[in-house]
Amino acid sequence: MSLSVLVTAALLGQAAFSLAVDKPAPDVADVAYTELAAGQPQAAVQKLEAGGAARSSDPATLINLGAAYAGAGMADKALVAYRAAVASPERYDLQLADGSWVDSRVAARRALKGMTAARAVAVR
Numbered sequence: 001m002s003l004s005v006l007v008t009a010a011l012l013g014q015a016a017f018s019l020a021v022d023k024p025a026p027d028v029a030d031v032a033y034t035e036l037a038a039g040q041p042q043a044a045v046q047k048l049e050a051g052g053a054a055r056s057s058d059p060a061t062l063i064n065l066g067a068a069y070a071g072a073g074m075a076d077k078a079l080v081a082y083r084a085a086v087a088s089p090e091r092y093d094l095q096l097a098d099g100s101w102v103d104s105r106v107a108a109r110r111a112l113k114g115m116t117a118a119r120a121v122a123v124r
Contacts, residue, residue, distance in 0.1 A: 029056070031064040037097070041071025059085045059104035060094055066111055075119060082112040 030051060032044035045068040048054075053065040066081035085108035093101045102110075 029058055029061050031058075031060050032068060033064065036064060036067055036071070039071075041068045044068035045072050045074075054081070057084075057088050057090050059088045059090055059092070059108060062088065063094070063104070063108050063111060066108075066115075070115060075115065079112065079115055082108050082115060086112060 030047065032047045035041070035044035035047060044064065048061065048065045048068055051061075053061045056062060056065075062081050062085035066078045066085065069075070069078035069081060086105055088104070088108075091104050094104050094107050095101050096107065
């Protein structure tokens with residue numbers, strides 16, 4: 001009888017320890033939203049480049065990198081970032097600054113279209 005009490009106590013003790021194990025927090029990329037919203041594209045470029053955004057496949061990161069480049073006057077780099085976002089194998093819904101939700105590829109295509117249209121007007 002004492003053996004079953006000992007086994008039960010050991011199992012209960014293990015269960016208590018297993019409940020205390022923390023799950024790791026999910027990785028969340030800093031897409032420099034704060035800097036972009038504050039109208040600081042150069043600060044956004046620095047933050048995103050330091051975080052390896054140009055090598056990322058995350059569409060939100062690439063779209064914001066494109067926006068930061070565009071705001072900082074680096075149109076060629078912005079086009080590269082937007083094209084990478086369109087071609088990204090990752091895809092999900094993004095919340096835009098106006099509060100609407102859109103597929104990441106749609107958002108990237110819109111940004112790319114806006115950049116190419118602006119460049120066409122500038123060339124004229």
